[in-house]
Amino acid sequence: MSKIGFIGLGIMGSPMAGHLAAAGHTVTGFDLSEPAMAKLVEAGGQRAGGVTEAIAGAEVVITMLPQDEHVEAVTTEVIAAGGDGLLLIDMSTIRPETSIAVAESAARKGIRVLDAPVSGGEAGARNAALSIMVGGADEDFAEALPLFEALGKTIVHVGPHGAGQVVKAANQLVVGGIYALVSEAIVLLEAAGVDARAGLDVLAGGLAANRILDLKRESMIARDFRPGFRIDLHHKDMGIVQAAARQAGVSLPMAGLVAQLVAAARAMGHGSLDHSALLKVVETISGRA
Amino acid sequence: MSKIGFIGLGIMGSPMAGHLAAAGHTVTGFDLSEPAMAKLVEAGGQRAGGVTEAIAGAEVVITMLPQDEHVEAVTTEVIAAGGDGLLLIDMSTIRPETSIAVAESAARKGIRVLDAPVSGGEAGARNAALSIMVGGADEDFAEALPLFEALGKTIVHVGPHGAGQVVKAANQLVVGGIYALVSEAIVLLEAAGVDARAGLDVLAGGLAANRILDLKRESMIARDFRPGFRIDLHHKDMGIVQAAARQAGVSLPMAGLVAQLVAAARAMGHGSLDHSALLKVVETISGRA
Amino acid sequence: MSKIGFIGLGIMGSPMAGHLAAAGHTVTGFDLSEPAMAKLVEAGGQRAGGVTEAIAGAEVVITMLPQDEHVEAVTTEVIAAGGDGLLLIDMSTIRPETSIAVAESAARKGIRVLDAPVSGGEAGARNAALSIMVGGADEDFAEALPLFEALGKTIVHVGPHGAGQVVKAANQLVVGGIYALVSEAIVLLEAAGVDARAGLDVLAGGLAANRILDLKRESMIARDFRPGFRIDLHHKDMGIVQAAARQAGVSLPMAGLVAQLVAAARAMGHGSLDHSALLKVVETISGRA
Amino acid sequence: MSKIGFIGLGIMGSPMAGHLAAAGHTVTGFDLSEPAMAKLVEAGGQRAGGVTEAIAGAEVVITMLPQDEHVEAVTTEVIAAGGDGLLLIDMSTIRPETSIAVAESAARKGIRVLDAPVSGGEAGARNAALSIMVGGADEDFAEALPLFEALGKTIVHVGPHGAGQVVKAANQLVVGGIYALVSEAIVLLEAAGVDARAGLDVLAGGLAANRILDLKRESMIARDFRPGFRIDLHHKDMGIVQAAARQAGVSLPMAGLVAQLVAAARAMGHGSLDHSALLKVVETISGRA
Known part of the structure; x- marks a missing residue:
C-alpha cells in the first residue's frame, strides 16, 4: 500500500481519490473546495491545508487539475517540497510540451514523473473504468500500475514523457x-x-x-x-x-x-x-x- | 421467381447477377464487356445484345452502373422500351436528384422505380453481404425485398425516391x-x-x-x-x-x-x-x- | 455593324443588348419575359417569338442565361437552327465542361463558339464597364472584340474553349x-x-x-x-x-x-x-x- | 529628444534602433549578438551589457523580440529594474493575452505599456516605412508618437492594451x-x-x-x-x-x-x-x- 498525496478533488479527482482510499492506500488530499475535501475524508482519506502539507511524506503524488497553468503552479510547489525518489503522476489533460517541461524540472530534483491523462469522463471515474494513457519511463509505469488498476480498465504505456498527452x-x-x-x-x-x-x-x-x-x-x-x-x-x-x-x-x-x-x-x-x-x-x- | 433484366455486369454487378441466377431467377444481362456476359452465362444467366433486348419481357430491371450519365442513358432506354408495371431498381451510386428525375420520368410510363445503392464493396457483393439503402414506395420495396435478400444482409427502406442515395x-x-x-x-x-x-x-x-x-x-x-x-x-x-x-x-x-x-x-x-x-x-x- | 440574336434579357442581358443596339448593331432579342423584350424594343432592338426566330439570319448569337441547363437547352436550339459560319458567344457563367461540350457540338455544324463570362455585376452591365474573360479561338475573339468593347472595359482572351469560365x-x-x-x-x-x-x-x-x-x-x-x-x-x-x-x-x-x-x-x-x-x-x- | 533603452537588435530591431539614433535620440541597446550591438554603435547608439544596464536612466524602453517567452523574460527584468513613470513599448508580435498580462504587471510598478507590433517586414524597417498598430492609453500613445514617426508611415492607435496585437x-x-x-x-x-x-x-x-x-x-x-x-x-x-x-x-x-x-x-x-x-x-x- 502506498502513501499518496492527491491534489485536485474535482468531478474526476474526487471519485479517483476515493477509489485509492478504498483500495487501502493512505490518501491525503487537497483542493480549494472544502466540501471536496470533506468528501474525501468520508471516503477514508485525509484532508490537508495545502499542497505542501498534502504531499508531506508521500511516496506518490497524483495531480488531477483543469489546465496547464494549474499543473504548472502545483507541480512547481510539489517539486520544491518533494524529496528525491518521489513519483509524481499528473493525470490532468494538458499540452504535451507542458508535461515534458514538468518532467524535466522534476528530474533535476530526482523526482520521477508520469503523464497519465484519462478518458471515459465522470462515469468512467466513478466506476473505476477509465482509459489511462501513460507517458514516462518503464519502471515508473510498472510502479504506478497497481494504482492505475484501481482507477481504470484500459491502461496503456504509450511512450516517453508527454506521450500520454x-x-x-x-x-x-x-x-x-x-x-x-x-x-x-x-x-x-x-x-x-x-x-x-x-x-x-x-x-x-x-x-x-x-x-x-x-x-x-x-x-x-x-x-x-x-x-x-x-x-x-x-x-x-x-x-x-x-x-x-x-x-x-x-x-x-x-x-x-x-x-x-x-x-x-x-x-x-x-x-x-x-x-x-x-x-x-x-x-x-x-x-x- | 422473377424475370430480371440486369444492366451493368462490372465488379459489383457481376456477382450480384450471379446470386440472383443462383437463387432461381431468370436473369438476362447486358454489359459492354463480352467476358462479363460470358461469366453471367456460366452462372446460369443469359446474355443479351443490348439494353432493350435484356429487358424484353422482364418484370424487374436492375441497373448497376458507374456514374450518373450512364444511369441517365440506360434508364432512358429502359423507360422507352419498358411496359406499364415494370419495376426498375437502380443500384448504382449516383446523385439523389438524378434518382428522383429518373423516377419522375418513369412514372409517366407507369414504370415504378427504386433507388437502392449499396455499401460493402466487392467483398460484400461476392458474399451477398451488402448493405442496401432503398428509396421509393413501400409496396415496391416489399416487392423487391426477396431480390435484395439474395444480395445483402442489411436492407433498409429509408424513405422516398432518392432517399437511398x-x-x-x-x-x-x-x-x-x-x-x-x-x-x-x-x-x-x-x-x-x-x-x-x-x-x-x-x-x-x-x-x-x-x-x-x-x-x-x-x-x-x-x-x-x-x-x-x-x-x-x-x-x-x-x-x-x-x-x-x-x-x-x-x-x-x-x-x-x-x-x-x-x-x-x-x-x-x-x-x-x-x-x-x-x-x-x-x-x-x-x-x- | 453586325446582325445579332440576343437570348436572355435579364438584369445583365437587358442593358448589354441595349448597348449593342445603341452602338448601331441590329439586335433581335428573346426572353420569356415580355417586359424585358419591350425594354429592348425601346432601346432600339427587335423582339422575337422564340430562340429560332431571334437567331434567323444572325451573324452572331449572344446568350446570357442563369445556369448550365438553360445554356444547354438554348444552345441546342441555336445549333440546330444556326447556319455554318455563325459565331455563338455565351456570356453566361457556367461550368467549364459545359462550355467545352457546347463548343464541340457546335463545331460539328460549323458553328464557332466563344465562352465569355463577365464580372462587374449589374452596375458593370449598365455602365458598359464589365470585365470579360474569353475562351476560344484567336480569330473568333478578334471578330467578337468590337462587340465586347461595347459592353466592357477589361477584355482578355485567356485561352481555349472553357478558359473564360x-x-x-x-x-x-x-x-x-x-x-x-x-x-x-x-x-x-x-x-x-x-x-x-x-x-x-x-x-x-x-x-x-x-x-x-x-x-x-x-x-x-x-x-x-x-x-x-x-x-x-x-x-x-x-x-x-x-x-x-x-x-x-x-x-x-x-x-x-x-x-x-x-x-x-x-x-x-x-x-x-x-x-x-x-x-x-x-x-x-x-x-x- | 528621449533617452531610450532598446532590447532586441535583430533584422527588424537593428534598423529601427538606428533610425531612432539618427533622429537624435539617445539609444542604448542590448542584444545577445555582439555584431548587432556593434552595428548600433556605428549608427550612433550605445551598447549595454544586459537588459538592466540598457534601461538604466531610460525614459522609454522599446522591445523587439521573437516570441512570447522572450518578451515575458525581458519585460520581467524591465519591470523589476524600471522606475515609476517609465514607458515600455513592446513592438514584438505576440499573443494579445501576453501583452495584456505585461501591461498589468507593469502597472503595479507605475510603468506604462504600449503594445505596438508592426507590419511591413525588413524592408519596412530599413526604410522607416512600417505600419504600426498600437494598443494602450491615449496619453501614452501621444507621448510615443514622435518615436513611431521615426519608424513608420501608417501609425494607428487601435484600442486598449492588446489591441495592437x-x-x-x-x-x-x-x-x-x-x-x-x-x-x-x-x-x-x-x-x-x-x-x-x-x-x-x-x-x-x-x-x-x-x-x-x-x-x-x-x-x-x-x-x-x-x-x-x-x-x-x-x-x-x-x-x-x-x-x-x-x-x-x-x-x-x-x-x-x-x-x-x-x-x-x-x-x-x-x-x-x-x-x-x-x-x-x-x-x-x-x-x-
Missing part, C-alpha cells in the same frame, strides 16, 4: 471529428426528407460504424444534449490538439476545422452542453436550428 | 471523414514519437472506437494500401455528397474538407489505392512522406 | 474567400474590443490591402448588406468553382471551405443579401449575431 | 488567406490549361484585386519564393491568430484552415521560403509539384 489529444481529435461527421450526416438526412433513424441504422451496420453512433444517435436525433462531456472541456482539449500538432510539426486540416466547430458551439452559448451539441452548430449554419 | 452519401461522408481523422491521429502520434499501434489501441477501446480503426489500423500503420475500395470511387462519391448537400440546401464544412482531401489523394496519383491512402495526403503535408 | 471561377473563389477573411477579421477585432474601423484602416494600408476592404468595409461594419451581388448567385458560382476543380483534377481546400460558408449564408436565409453577408455567418458561429 | 493578428490572417486563395487560383488556372498570367490580370482588374496579386503574382507564377517574409514567421503568427480567436471566444474557420496550410508549408521544409510558398502546398496536394 499526445494519445489523449489524438483521442479527442477523433471523438470530436466523429461527432461533427455524425452531425453533418443527421442534418443532411433530415434536410433531404430521409428518416434519420433509419439512415443511421444503416451507417451503424457498415464501415461507418462507430461508438458515438452506437451510444449517441438516439439522443442526438432527440436533441437531448445533457452532458456527458461538456463542449467547454472539448474546446479546451481541441486547443491541446492544436498545440500538440504545432509541437510535433505536423499539419492536421481536420483538427483545424473540428477545433473551429467546437469553438462555434461554445461561442454560441452551448459550452455546458454535451459535446454531441456540435449538431446545433451544423443545424444553425444549415438554417435548421 | 442520400443515405449512401451520408455513409460515404462518415467513412471518408473517419479515414481522414484516423490518418491525422496516426501522423500526430508518429511525429510526436509515440508508438502508433499502442496509441490506436487506446482509441479503439474508448469513445473514439470505430470499425475503420478495427479493420484498418494495422494496414494503415504498415502503409499497406491495396484496395479495398479505391480512392477514385470515393472521390466520385464525395462529389455526390456535395451535390446532395447542395440539393438539400445545407452547409457541411466537414464534407467540404473531406472532399478536398480525397481529391488530393487522387490528384497525387493514389486513385487506384484503397481509401485508407488518405494517410498519404496527411503524411505529405506533414513532411513525413 | 475557369478564370471567372478563379475570380469568384478569390472574391468569396476575401469576403470570408475580412468577415473573420471584423469579428475578431470586435470581439476583442478593438475598433474595427481603425483596425481595417491599418489592414487597408499594408499587404492585406484589397478592393473588397476598400469598397465594402464601411458597409460591412455598418451591417448594410443590400446587394450588390447576391449570396444566391455566389452560391451558384462556388458550385462552378468546385466543378472546375474536379474537372481539372486539383485539390482546393480554401475553395471547399468558402463554398460551405456561402452555402451557410444561403441556408440561413440570406440568399438575397449581398455576398458581404458572409459576415453574418461568422457572427452567428461566433455567438455575436 | 489583435490588429496584427487580423492582418496576418488576411494576408495568409489571400496567399492561399491566389495559390489555389493559380493551380486551378494552370491545371485547366489557362494562361495564369492572363487570368490573374483579369482578377487584378476587378473585385478580386489585392496587393498580393499586384506585388507577387509574377514571382509566384515564376515560382520565385525568395523571402520576403518567411513561412516560419507566418506560422508563428498563425499561432497567435488562433490564440487571439480563442481568447476572444470566436470561431474562425478560415483562420483554422489557413493555419494548417501554413503549417504544411513549414512541415514540408519550406519554412525559410517566402510566405507566397503556400503555392507549393497547393501544387503538391494537386499533384502538380
Whole structure:
C-alpha cells in the first residue's frame, strides 16, 4: 500500500481519490473546495491545508487539475517540497510540451514523473473504468500500475514523457471529428426528407460504424444534449490538439476545422452542453436550428 | 421467381447477377464487356445484345452502373422500351436528384422505380453481404425485398425516391471523414514519437472506437494500401455528397474538407489505392512522406 | 455593324443588348419575359417569338442565361437552327465542361463558339464597364472584340474553349474567400474590443490591402448588406468553382471551405443579401449575431 | 529628444534602433549578438551589457523580440529594474493575452505599456516605412508618437492594451488567406490549361484585386519564393491568430484552415521560403509539384 498525496478533488479527482482510499492506500488530499475535501475524508482519506502539507511524506503524488497553468503552479510547489525518489503522476489533460517541461524540472530534483491523462469522463471515474494513457519511463509505469488498476480498465504505456498527452489529444481529435461527421450526416438526412433513424441504422451496420453512433444517435436525433462531456472541456482539449500538432510539426486540416466547430458551439452559448451539441452548430449554419 | 433484366455486369454487378441466377431467377444481362456476359452465362444467366433486348419481357430491371450519365442513358432506354408495371431498381451510386428525375420520368410510363445503392464493396457483393439503402414506395420495396435478400444482409427502406442515395452519401461522408481523422491521429502520434499501434489501441477501446480503426489500423500503420475500395470511387462519391448537400440546401464544412482531401489523394496519383491512402495526403503535408 | 440574336434579357442581358443596339448593331432579342423584350424594343432592338426566330439570319448569337441547363437547352436550339459560319458567344457563367461540350457540338455544324463570362455585376452591365474573360479561338475573339468593347472595359482572351469560365471561377473563389477573411477579421477585432474601423484602416494600408476592404468595409461594419451581388448567385458560382476543380483534377481546400460558408449564408436565409453577408455567418458561429 | 533603452537588435530591431539614433535620440541597446550591438554603435547608439544596464536612466524602453517567452523574460527584468513613470513599448508580435498580462504587471510598478507590433517586414524597417498598430492609453500613445514617426508611415492607435496585437493578428490572417486563395487560383488556372498570367490580370482588374496579386503574382507564377517574409514567421503568427480567436471566444474557420496550410508549408521544409510558398502546398496536394 502506498502513501499518496492527491491534489485536485474535482468531478474526476474526487471519485479517483476515493477509489485509492478504498483500495487501502493512505490518501491525503487537497483542493480549494472544502466540501471536496470533506468528501474525501468520508471516503477514508485525509484532508490537508495545502499542497505542501498534502504531499508531506508521500511516496506518490497524483495531480488531477483543469489546465496547464494549474499543473504548472502545483507541480512547481510539489517539486520544491518533494524529496528525491518521489513519483509524481499528473493525470490532468494538458499540452504535451507542458508535461515534458514538468518532467524535466522534476528530474533535476530526482523526482520521477508520469503523464497519465484519462478518458471515459465522470462515469468512467466513478466506476473505476477509465482509459489511462501513460507517458514516462518503464519502471515508473510498472510502479504506478497497481494504482492505475484501481482507477481504470484500459491502461496503456504509450511512450516517453508527454506521450500520454499526445494519445489523449489524438483521442479527442477523433471523438470530436466523429461527432461533427455524425452531425453533418443527421442534418443532411433530415434536410433531404430521409428518416434519420433509419439512415443511421444503416451507417451503424457498415464501415461507418462507430461508438458515438452506437451510444449517441438516439439522443442526438432527440436533441437531448445533457452532458456527458461538456463542449467547454472539448474546446479546451481541441486547443491541446492544436498545440500538440504545432509541437510535433505536423499539419492536421481536420483538427483545424473540428477545433473551429467546437469553438462555434461554445461561442454560441452551448459550452455546458454535451459535446454531441456540435449538431446545433451544423443545424444553425444549415438554417435548421 | 422473377424475370430480371440486369444492366451493368462490372465488379459489383457481376456477382450480384450471379446470386440472383443462383437463387432461381431468370436473369438476362447486358454489359459492354463480352467476358462479363460470358461469366453471367456460366452462372446460369443469359446474355443479351443490348439494353432493350435484356429487358424484353422482364418484370424487374436492375441497373448497376458507374456514374450518373450512364444511369441517365440506360434508364432512358429502359423507360422507352419498358411496359406499364415494370419495376426498375437502380443500384448504382449516383446523385439523389438524378434518382428522383429518373423516377419522375418513369412514372409517366407507369414504370415504378427504386433507388437502392449499396455499401460493402466487392467483398460484400461476392458474399451477398451488402448493405442496401432503398428509396421509393413501400409496396415496391416489399416487392423487391426477396431480390435484395439474395444480395445483402442489411436492407433498409429509408424513405422516398432518392432517399437511398442520400443515405449512401451520408455513409460515404462518415467513412471518408473517419479515414481522414484516423490518418491525422496516426501522423500526430508518429511525429510526436509515440508508438502508433499502442496509441490506436487506446482509441479503439474508448469513445473514439470505430470499425475503420478495427479493420484498418494495422494496414494503415504498415502503409499497406491495396484496395479495398479505391480512392477514385470515393472521390466520385464525395462529389455526390456535395451535390446532395447542395440539393438539400445545407452547409457541411466537414464534407467540404473531406472532399478536398480525397481529391488530393487522387490528384497525387493514389486513385487506384484503397481509401485508407488518405494517410498519404496527411503524411505529405506533414513532411513525413 | 453586325446582325445579332440576343437570348436572355435579364438584369445583365437587358442593358448589354441595349448597348449593342445603341452602338448601331441590329439586335433581335428573346426572353420569356415580355417586359424585358419591350425594354429592348425601346432601346432600339427587335423582339422575337422564340430562340429560332431571334437567331434567323444572325451573324452572331449572344446568350446570357442563369445556369448550365438553360445554356444547354438554348444552345441546342441555336445549333440546330444556326447556319455554318455563325459565331455563338455565351456570356453566361457556367461550368467549364459545359462550355467545352457546347463548343464541340457546335463545331460539328460549323458553328464557332466563344465562352465569355463577365464580372462587374449589374452596375458593370449598365455602365458598359464589365470585365470579360474569353475562351476560344484567336480569330473568333478578334471578330467578337468590337462587340465586347461595347459592353466592357477589361477584355482578355485567356485561352481555349472553357478558359473564360475557369478564370471567372478563379475570380469568384478569390472574391468569396476575401469576403470570408475580412468577415473573420471584423469579428475578431470586435470581439476583442478593438475598433474595427481603425483596425481595417491599418489592414487597408499594408499587404492585406484589397478592393473588397476598400469598397465594402464601411458597409460591412455598418451591417448594410443590400446587394450588390447576391449570396444566391455566389452560391451558384462556388458550385462552378468546385466543378472546375474536379474537372481539372486539383485539390482546393480554401475553395471547399468558402463554398460551405456561402452555402451557410444561403441556408440561413440570406440568399438575397449581398455576398458581404458572409459576415453574418461568422457572427452567428461566433455567438455575436 | 528621449533617452531610450532598446532590447532586441535583430533584422527588424537593428534598423529601427538606428533610425531612432539618427533622429537624435539617445539609444542604448542590448542584444545577445555582439555584431548587432556593434552595428548600433556605428549608427550612433550605445551598447549595454544586459537588459538592466540598457534601461538604466531610460525614459522609454522599446522591445523587439521573437516570441512570447522572450518578451515575458525581458519585460520581467524591465519591470523589476524600471522606475515609476517609465514607458515600455513592446513592438514584438505576440499573443494579445501576453501583452495584456505585461501591461498589468507593469502597472503595479507605475510603468506604462504600449503594445505596438508592426507590419511591413525588413524592408519596412530599413526604410522607416512600417505600419504600426498600437494598443494602450491615449496619453501614452501621444507621448510615443514622435518615436513611431521615426519608424513608420501608417501609425494607428487601435484600442486598449492588446489591441495592437489583435490588429496584427487580423492582418496576418488576411494576408495568409489571400496567399492561399491566389495559390489555389493559380493551380486551378494552370491545371485547366489557362494562361495564369492572363487570368490573374483579369482578377487584378476587378473585385478580386489585392496587393498580393499586384506585388507577387509574377514571382509566384515564376515560382520565385525568395523571402520576403518567411513561412516560419507566418506560422508563428498563425499561432497567435488562433490564440487571439480563442481568447476572444470566436470561431474562425478560415483562420483554422489557413493555419494548417501554413503549417504544411513549414512541415514540408519550406519554412525559410517566402510566405507566397503556400503555392507549393497547393501544387503538391494537386499533384502538380
